[in-house]
Amino acid sequence: MHSSVKPLAEIVRNFTPNWFAATMGTGALALVLDQLPLAVVGLHAVAVSLWLLNIGLFALFGLLYATRWILFFDEARRIFQHPVMSMFFGTIPMGLATIVNGFLAFGVHLIGEQAIGIAHGLWWLDATMSVACGVAIPYFMFTRQEHSMEKLTAVWLLPIVACEVAAASAGLLAPHLATSEALLVLVLGYVLWAFSVPLAMTMLVLLILRLVLHKLPERDMGVSAWLALGPIGTGALGLLVLGGDAPAVFAANGHAGIGDVAFGLGVIGGIVFWGYGAWWLALAILKTVRYLREGLPFNLGWWGFTFPLAVYTLATLALHRATGLALFSVTAGLLTICLTVFWIIVATRTFNGARTTALFSAPCLENSRWPARFEADVV
Template sequence: HNTVSMFIGTIPMGLATIINGCLAFGIARFGNGIVPVAHGLWWIDVAMSLACGVLIPYLMFTRHEHSLDGMTAVWLLPVVAAEVAGASGGLLAPHLTDPHAQIVTLATSYVLWAYSVPVAFGILAILILRMALHKLPHESMAASSWLALGPIGTGALGMLVLGADAPAILAAHGLAGVGSVAQGIGVVAGLCLWGFGLWWLALATLITIRYWRAGVPFNLGWWGYTFPLGVYTVATFRLGATLNLGFFGMVGTVLTIALAAMWLLVGAKTLAGAWRGNLFVSPCIATPN
């Protein structure tokens, strides 16, 4: 039940991916008529993210059984959904034609960022303590060390995107000064979070090397390597474009190559395991009584 509750938090993130796809590809295919659809889906995503962000921790506090040595970065999944929705709101706001809808979307996105990122960082602090006291999680959770890069990368990307939207949207409501401040805060916060993500990226890489040297068997949890690295890569490119620094473009290219290699590896192992029939196993059926 603990694991199921945690992964329910990934459902809003899947919806955010659909919303982003509507904006990135749907406008060119269907025109601006797709924007109201994306807007409606975004508000559904907001409601789901807010609910997951507080109800699942509430269940953890009142009904689930947990221990510090059993903690992993999976604890982050319910609370990260809100900042993912916030970053999507930053992508959506410039496409809205109603100035009131723009500022409401922008303000809501900032609230979603604050609803998620501080909580995620609190969990990360406990996670560092857990690993110091109880060492690394079981090999079946090898990929969980990368999940922490998700809220860090999404937090950086959200600040950069929202900061870029703020000047024009807030200026239309007589808040040009606030918009300039928001833009500056977005750049500084994005850069600082990127630096924190760099530390976690290096740590996760070392942890992964240790696991793989020990011959960790493949499981579906390996897909956890992809999303965090992907969003951190996007934040890297966005930071390079914002600061006009080629360094971030080079780092982003290296991360993209690593991400593509990981997708190919995990995808190939998933297909092979599905073909052999040893990947999807129900323990309650496989083990009598």
């Protein structure tokens, strides 16, 4: 007799990288709450708690996914042929980036200056993983996978956007480093930004064409409407934080004029991206309302409600700090309320889905026979 709850071996066998989207959303919410210009009692403690929870989730997910590759290697590697699930490899470095940023925001107060060294080391790992995703997954799209314009969704952005998330982290890390190392990280931050943002913007053009020609995607991909906000929000945030570092870092290395130009470009570029993001945000809201009327089935893709909105909110907060305009502070407050509500809903439903093991299902294993050595564990 088969139980409705999957045994541990089957959970491992069906564990996929889209679970790391939960670490992206949780970590990003922690960073947003920490940066709100509000003196709310307990808000910082909530942010720290979310960040610590995020570390635990990332470690657990990393253990489960590594175990899958060890025990079920032949099945695990099928992901590189899957045209949707393979895109979620980008969620791993992006989830790690929220931990890196948390060490800079919270770690120094918790464990002292060694938090900077941890963040520095993890940033290099994150940047390396991001570049690998940004090159390898598109290459597999070109050589192994089957794609068509009709099936194009914003999920294509996930492996690409990881590099610009690492770029924004570089902007947060650079001020904490020695002069020459700060310049290297800052310059690499701009390189990572350029490695990602232009390509992501071209994909958004294709996405508009696909939506015009083939209309909205199926309901199970409905939340992907929010993913377009990710590269726009992170692109704005990257320009703002890198530009904010640039005057001091370049001046310390004898290039003061370059830093002043970078600061101005960061503010203007951030505003332009923010305006572009407002259009995509409005479209995401309209499309979501339509999907909700038709019935929007829950899946791990619902975490797409959180991280893209969070990075857009972080960019909004950065624009407020740069300009002092109430437009950005009020908007950031409203976005944070929406983000928090989204996180509570999605986290609750994800917990229930994990508790019942219903969410542990790998699409790349459909019609695949259970390995003989584990069959006894299922009965």
